Amino acid sequence: MYFVKERAHGKINVGLDVLRKREDGYHEVKMVMQTVGIYDGIDITRSPGEREITIETNLKYLPTGEGNLAYRAANMLMEEFGINEKVHIKMKKMIPVAAGMAGGSADCAAVFRGVNKLFNLGLSLQDLKERGVKLGADVPYCIEEGTALCEGIGEKLTTLPPMPDCRIILVKPHINISTKYVYENLRANELTYHPDIDGMVCAIKNNDLYGVTDRMGNVLETVTETEYGIITELKDKLKKMGAVNAIMSGSGSTVFGIYDDNDKAMEAYKYMKESGLGRQVYITEPYNKQ
Ligand code: ATP
Numbered sequence: 001m002y003f004v005k006e007r008a009h010g011k012i013n014v015g016l017d018v019l020r021k022r023e024d025g026y027h028e029v030k031m032v033m034q035t036v037g038i039y040d041g042i043d044i045t046r047s048p049g050e051r052e053i054t055i056e057t058n059l060k061y062l063p064t065g066e067g068n069l070a071y072r073a074a075n076m077l078m079e080e081f082g083i084n085e086k087v088h089i090k091m092k093k094m095i096p097v098a099a100g101m102a103g104g105s106a107d108c109a110a111v112f113r114g115v116n117k118l119f120n121l122g123l124s125l126q127d128l129k130e131r132g133v134k135l136g137a138d139v140p141y142c143i144e145e146g147t148a149l150c151e152g153i154g155e156k157l158t159t160l161p162p163m164p165d166c167r168i169i170l171v172k173p174h175i176n177i178s179t180k181y182v183y184e185n186l187r188a189n190e191l192t193y194h195p196d197i198d199g200m201v202c203a204i205k206n207n208d209l210y211g212v213t214d215r216m217g218n219v220l221e222t223v224t225e226t227e228y229g230i231i232t233e234l235k236d237k238l239k240k241m242g243a244v245n246a247i248m249s250g251s252g253s254t255v256f257g258i259y260d261d262n263d264k265a266m267e268a269y270k271y272m273k274e275s276g277l278g279r280q281v282y283i284t285e286p287y288n289k290q
Contacts, residue, residue, distance in 0.1 A: 001117065001118055001120075002045060002046050002047070002118075003043070003044070003046075003118075004043075004044050004114045004117050004118045005041070005042070005043050005044075005114075006043075006044070006110035006111075006113055006114040007039040007040075007041065007042070007110065008039055008040040008041075008042050008095070008103075008106035008109065008110035008142070009035045009036065009037070009038065009039040009106055009142075009145055009287055010035070010036050010038045010039065010040075010094075010095035010096075010101035010102060010103060010106055011033050011034060011035050011036065011101060011102050011106070011138075011141070011142070011249075011250075012033070012034055012036055012101065012168065012170070012249040012250075012254075012256050013031050013032065013033055013034075013100070013218060013249050013250050014032045014033070014034050014163065014200065014212060014216055015031060015032040015195045015196075015197050015200045015215060015216060015217055015218070016029065016031045016032075016195070016217070016218040016219060016220060016250065017029065017030045017031065017194050017195050017197050017217070017219055018030075018186060018188045018219050018220070019188075019194075020188055020189060021186075021188040021189060026153045027153065027183055027186070028151075028152065028153065029150065029151065029152075029153065029154055030149070030150075030151050030197045031149070031150045031151075031154065032147070032148075032149055032150075032160070032163075032197060032200050032201065032204070033141055033147070033148050033149075033150050034146075034147050034163050034286050035145045035146055035147070035286070035287045035288065036101075036168055036170070036284045036285070036286060037284040037285050037286075037287045038094055038095055038101075038170065038282050038284050039094060039095065039106070040091055040092060040093050040094055040095050040103065040106065040107055040110070041091070041092035041094075042070070042089065042090070042091055042092075042107060042110040042111060042114060043089070043090040044074075044087060044088070044089050044090075044114040044115065044118055045087070045088045045090075046085050046086065046087055046088075046118055046119070047085065047086045047088070048085060048086070049086040050086070051083065051084045051085065051086070052086045052087070053071055053074045053075055053078070053086075053087050053088075053089070054086070054087075054088045054089070055068055055071055055088075055089045055091060056088070056089070056090045056091065057090075057091040057092075058091070058092055058093055059093045059097065062091075062093070062097070068104075068107075069104040069105065069107060069108035069135055069136065069139075070089055070091060070104075070107040070108055070110075070111045071089075072108065072135055073108045073109075073111035073112045073115070073132070073135060074087050074089065074115050076131060076134070076135070077112065077115045077116065077119075077121065077131070078115070080131075081119065081121055083119055087115070089111060091107060096170075096172035096254055096279070096280045097176070098176040098177065098178060098179075098253070099172045099176070099177075099249070099250075099252070099253055099254040100177070100179075100248065100249040100250025100251050100252045100253065100254050101170075101249055101250065101254055102138045102141075102142055102250065104136070105135075105136045105138040105139045105141075105142045106142045108135055108136065108139050108142065109128075109132060109139055109142035109143040109145075110142075112128045112131065112132055112139075112143055113128065113143065116128060125143060125144065128143050129143050129144065129157075133155045137152075137153045137154035137155045138150075138154055138155075140155050140157060141154070141155075141157055144157060144159065145287070145288075145289060146159065146160075146162065146287075146288045146289060147159070147162050147163050147204065147288060148160055149197070149201055160201060160204050160205070161204060161205060161207070162204075162286060162288040163204050163209075163212060163286050164204070164207050164208065164209035164212060165209070165285070165286070166209055166244075166258050166259060166260060166285065166286065167258075167259040167260075167261075167262055167265035167283060167284075167285055168256055168257070168258060168283070168284050168285055168286070169238060169243070169256060169257045169259065169265060169268055169269055169272060169281070169282070169283050169284075170249075170254055170255075170256045170280070170281070170282045170283075170284065171234050171238070171254065171255050171256070171272055171277065171278035171280075171281050172253060172254045172278055172279050172280040172281075173228075173230045173231075173234060173253050173255070173277060173278055173279065174230075174278075174279045175228055175230060175253050176253060177224060177228070177251055177252040177253045178251075179250070179251040182220050182223045182224060182251040182252065183220075183251070185223045186219070186220065186222065186223050187222070191219050191222065193217070193219070194217075194219065195215055195216070195217030195218070195219070196215045196217075197215075199211070199215050200212055200215040200216075203215065209244070209258075209260060210244065210260075212258075213244040213245040214245070216245045216246075216247050216258070217247060218247045218248050218249070218250075220248065220250070220251050220252065221247065221248050221252075224248060224251070224252045224253070228252075228253070230253075230277070231248055231252060231253065231255060233277070234246070234255040234277060234278075235247065235248070235255055235257075237271075237272070237275070237277065238255065238256075238257030238268065238272070239257065241257070241264075241267065241268035241271055241272070242261070242264035242265070242267070242268055243257030243258055243268065244257075244258050244259065244260050245257070245258055246258070265283060266283065269281065269283040
């Protein structure tokens with residue numbers, strides 16, 4: 001096999017809580033993650049020659065060397081298995097960048113899966129996740145995909161059944177927010193509100209959409225909503241346009257709304273697209289394999 005095609009799906013945080021800031025500076029989180037239908041296309045080709053990893057992407061501003069998590073994933077496996085060949089990664093980015101949708105981690109995960117297949121390395125999903133965590137706390141989740149409760153610094157996964165069927169509208173506004181900035185400015189030990197993540201997990205197990213949407217919450221909004229009015233504006237607009245609930249995903253800046261009705265969702269999608277409030281606007285749904 002000389003060519004492999006992977007899909008790197010983005011995620012949303014249906015619920016995101018921060019329990020505390022640890023002494024080592026990391027934050028202990030408790031989040032419900034859901035993969036969505038939006039994905040980056042990742043084509044990986046191998047060819048004979050001296051070891052080299054090249055990345056080609058439709059977003060010219062993205063790093064193509066060590067700075068790209070996809071490069072680091074390929075490099076890690078090629079070094080470990082002594083692979084001396086050329087690997088070319090063609091990346092078609094659809095997932096908004098610096099948007100709380102784990103785009104970089106998803107690409108990284110797709111390259112782990114793809115290189116494993118391309119060179120018949122025989123690594124299990126678990127083997128890949130153990131390597132992936134060294135490149136980012138979200139990478140093990142992105143390797144597994146689907147619906148999961150993520151704890152620890154995000155790397156401790158409990159697989160959940162798929163979240164109840166719904167439509168999702170994603171709006172990435174014209175601002176980028178760095179994850180580092182949000183966590184540095186979060187007053188983790190002074191939070192007065194914590195979303196009911198345990199209740200949300202129960203609601204998912206009971207396939208109860210409103211049980212999930214009633215409990216949607218993201219404590220990182222305490223940082224971003226103070227700083228960027230557009231986050232609140234987008235949440236309000238999505239709800240006004242019929243969303244059962246709307247919150248920010250991860251550390252932002254993407255805001256998403258959950259819809260229980262396809263027609264309402266389509267109408268809201270068209271409205272949001274025409275409003276000019278988003279740089280990227282998507283309509284999608286939860287994605288779970290098989
Ligand atoms: P998360 O939800 O995990 O916090 P994010 O959506 O906030 O992620 P990303 O889109 O993953 O952020 O990327 C943030 C930064 O990482 C970008 O500014 C970019 O320079 C760098 N980066 C490295 N590799 C990639 C990649 N494959 N795709 C996108 N960004 C990448």
